[in-house]
Amino acid sequence: MGNSVKLATILDIGAGALLAAATGLVFLYAPVEQVMGMVQKVFYFHVATAWVGLLSFIVAAVAGVIYLLGHKPDWDVVEMASVELGMVFLLIAIVSGSIWAKPIWNTWWTWDPRLTTVTVTELIYAAYLMLRSGIEEPERRARFGAVYAIIGFISVPLTFLSIRIFRTIHPVVVGNSDPSALGAFDVSPKMLQTFLFGLLAFTVVYAALLWHRIRLGKLAEKVERMRMER
Amino acid sequence: MLRDLEFQAAEGEFVAVLGPNGAGKTTFLRILASLARATLGEVRIAGYSLPRQAAAVRRRLGVVSHLPLLYGDLTAEENLRFYGRMYAVEQLERRIMVVLEQVGLVNRRRDLVRTFSRGMQQRLAIGRAVIHDPQVLLLDEPYTGLDQDASHMLDGVLRQVTGLGRTVVMTSHDLLRADALAGRFDVLSHGAMRASQRKADLGEGGVVEFYKEAVNR
Amino acid sequence: MTEGSYSTMPPTTSTAFLKAMTAVIWKDLAAEWRSREVISAMLVFALLVIFIFNFALQLDAQARAAVTSGVLWVTFIFAGTLGLSRSMAVEKDRGCLDGLLLAPVDRSAIYFGKMLANLVFMLATAIIVLPVYSVLYNTNLFNAGLALVILLGAEGYAAVGTLLASMAVQARTRDILLPILLFPVALPVLLAAVEASSGFLGGAAWAEVAPWINQLVVYDVIFTAAAFMVFDFVVEE
Numbered sequence: 110m111g112n113s114v115k116l117a118t119i120l121d122i123g124a125g126a127l128l129a130a131a132t133g134l135v136f137l138y139a140p141v142e143q144v145m146g147m148v149q150k151v152f153y154f155h156v157a158t159a160w161v162g163l164l165s166f167i168v169a170a171v172a173g174v175i176y177l178l179g180h181k182p183d184w185d186v187v188e189m190a191s192v193e194l195g196m197v198f199l200l201i202a203i204v205s206g207s208i209w210a211k212p213i214w215n216t217w218w219t220w221d222p223r224l225t226t227v228t229v230t231e232l233i234y235a236a237y238l239m240l241r242s243g244i245e246e247p248e249r250r251a252r253f254g255a256v257y258a259i260i261g262f263i264s265v266p267l268t269f270l271s272i273r274i275f276r277t278i279h280p281v282v283v284g285n286s287d288p289s290a291l292g293a294f295d296v297s298p299k300m301l302q303t304f305l306f307g308l309l310a311f312t313v314v315y316a317a318l319l320w321h322r323i324r325l326g327k328l329a330e331k332v333e334r335m336r337m338e339r
Numbered sequence: 340m341l342r343d344l345e346f347q348a349a350e351g352e353f354v355a356v357l358g359p360n361g362a363g364k365t366t367f368l369r370i371l372a373s374l375a376r377a378t379l380g381e382v383r384i385a386g387y388s389l390p391r392q393a394a395a396v397r398r399r400l401g402v403v404s405h406l407p408l409l410y411g412d413l414t415a416e417e418n419l420r421f422y423g424r425m426y427a428v429e430q431l432e433r434r435i436m437v438v439l440e441q442v443g444l445v446n447r448r449r450d451l452v453r454t455f456s457r458g459m460q461q462r463l464a465i466g467r468a469v470i471h472d473p474q475v476l477l478l479d480e481p482y483t484g485l486d487q488d489a490s491h492m493l494d495g496v497l498r499q500v501t502g503l504g505r506t507v508v509m510t511s512h513d514l515l516r517a518d519a520l521a522g523r524f525d526v527l528s529h530g531a532m533r534a535s536q537r538k539a540d541l542g543e544g545g546v547v548e549f550y551k552e553a554v555n556r
Numbered sequence: 557m558t559e560g561s562y563s564t565m566p567p568t569t570s571t572a573f574l575k576a577m578t579a580v581i582w583k584d585l586a587a588e589w590r591s592r593e594v595i596s597a598m599l600v601f602a603l604l605v606i607f608i609f610n611f612a613l614q615l616d617a618q619a620r621a622a623v624t625s626g627v628l629w630v631t632f633i634f635a636g637t638l639g640l641s642r643s644m645a646v647e648k649d650r651g652c653l654d655g656l657l658l659a660p661v662d663r664s665a666i667y668f669g670k671m672l673a674n675l676v677f678m679l680a681t682a683i684i685v686l687p688v689y690s691v692l693y694n695t696n697l698f699n700a701g702l703a704l705v706i707l708l709g710a711e712g713y714a715a716v717g718t719l720l721a722s723m724a725v726q727a728r729t730r731d732i733l734l735p736i737l738l739f740p741v742a743l744p745v746l747l748a749a750v751e752a753s754s755g756f757l758g759g760a761a762w763a764e765v766a767p768w769i770n771q772l773v774v775y776d777v778i779f780t781a782a783a784f785m786v787f788d789f790v791v792e793e
Binding site for chain 3: 177229232233235236239240242243244245248249252253255256257259260261263264267268270271272274275278
Binding site for chain 3: 372373374375376393394395397398400402404406407408409410411412413417421422424425426427451467
């Protein structure tokens with residue numbers, strides 16, 4: 110127990126430090142973009158959280174497969190923890206995307222493929238949690254969760270592709286600039302560095318939170334088992 | 340939850356598994372029926388092990404649960420035909436008539452199951468369970484919800500159907516009924532087998548005393 | 557009497573598979589033919605939805621033409637959910653699912669049997685809804701391309717829907733759970749089907765509609781495969 114607590118603390122401190130450093134880079138190191146101004150800086154957080162949100166799905170789907178193959182409850186905990194975190198990160202991504210869109214295109218929402226797919230993924234996460242909460246037996250809950258995580262994960266790339274094809278056939282002009290240029294601005298080397306560092310920072314934050322959530326999940330599962338054995 | 344459970348039945352034995360509610364009798368039977376998986380341990384039926392050789396086991400297994408497992412919108416005949424097909428029974432039509440006769444439902448064979456009384460459904464359920472002539476028959480509280488007449492009929496059907504060298508395991512909380520049919524009694528209580536006794540070796544108090552003593556141990 | 561003397565497995569397991577699968581399909585269709593519960597629920601619901609669209613959207617003839625495929629597919633999706641739910645509920649309520657699982661057959665035979673029966677229900681609904689819509693809104697929906705789209709779309713929907721319905725039916729919140737689970741995952745089907753339908757109804761060239769048909773085929777293949785591989789885990793403990 111001592112070692113894992115130490116590791117968790119290191120992870121926490123590391124995550125916090127990286128996040129602080131990333132924020133510092135965003136505001137102090139990266140230049141202000143000439144067309145969009147300060148608002149462009151949302152971009153660093155927006156993409157990083159979206160990336161983590163989608164990474165969570167990969168982790169969840171893989172954990173689901175491993176669980177189905179071996180029936181080890183630990184992997185079920187990993188899966189659920191990842192979905193919960195993914196849900197939070199994607200929500201941040203969606204909201205930050207909205208904040209970015211409003212000043213640029215004068216709209217809170219664009220139906221572009223990436224944003225729409227991210228929202229659909231969020232809905233799948235929510236459906237996943239609703240599925241789990243509707244089942245009493247822990248073993249069945251784990252099995253069904255794993256199945257839906259896998260099915261949901263497979264559907265995401267298909268959804269993205271279909272919306273992309275849709276948008277090339279029905280281009281929508283949003284505001285007075287071309288939304289297919291979403292995310293298109295000239296990226297200087299400093300911006301790129303900040304951007305990549307942001308990705309790293311958020312990934313470490315995700316790992317730290319995942320660790321804690323997994324630990325919490327394992328304890329909860331232990332309690333449930335003890336209660337049933339009484 | 341079941342723990343530390345050892346159970347054996349020889350070919351042709353009729354074992355009644357008794358026990359209070361919540362003892363785990365249904366779980367126990369579901370594990371034997373290959374519908375649930377034992378977390379630890381081994382299950383072997385007719386020489387085949389679960390879960391690896393599940394198909395071989397299922398072919399030799401017939402199960403009667405307290406739910407009828409019948410389709411209300413189909414006739415008795417059609418229900419048997421469906422299950423017969425699922426078990427790849429040969430000469431199915433002839434077999435269906437034989438089974439209908441055994442369970443006394445020949446006259447009602449073209450009637451929809453949803454018009455059947457509970458007793459009739461249970462009899463048909465037994466027919467469904469033996470359509471493929473299984474070696475082993477598992478019965479989970481088959482008398483639940485039956486009135487006197489229906490229970491009496493069920494007795495007759497069971498005697499007919501189980502007297503042919505079949506191995507039968509029946510869970511029941513009805514001691515007297517079990518006494519009439521079984522050759523051996525096992526008591527399952529709080530997730531473990533507490534006692535096992537052949538009918539011939541029962542003491543003076545018969546099944547009732549044996550059961551009381553086993554449960555209070 | 558010798559062991560299981562009346563039950564022998566046919567020479568090849570694929571024959572056993574087909575036999576079991578057709579038995580399940582036949583059983584579902586025969587039971588439905590007697591009670592007509594599922595189909596009538598789907599039909600009434602579908603027709604109600606079409607009516608509601610008319611009053612809710614208040615469209616003129618031209619605008620209506622533009623939304624026809626959307627309205628049709630929303631109708632199919634919602635009615636389809638009803639059918640999927642009911643088809644699985646039958647098995648769960650009388651414990652019949654256990655009866656199916658006791659049989660010495662591959663679980664995927666059960667999956668394909670249920671899936672194909674569900675597909676038949678959806679197609680039967682479509683066969684009735686299309687002429688009714690044509691009459692109500694004075695449009696001609698008799699179009700070979702549209703028929704193809706309906707077939708492909710319904711297959712994909714039924715493939716995922718049967719799997720998810722078999723999970724949803726075992727949950728406490730079973731009635732609302734299926735649409736919540738199914739809709740986000742079925743979006744590619746919906747989108748592709750609506751686009752392809754509009755294309756065919758509008759007389760578009762094959763090259764225009766082809767990407768959507770491809771999309772449907774890809775979805776169908778991927779999800780039918782995924783669903784039947786994963787079905788075992790849903791039904792076996």
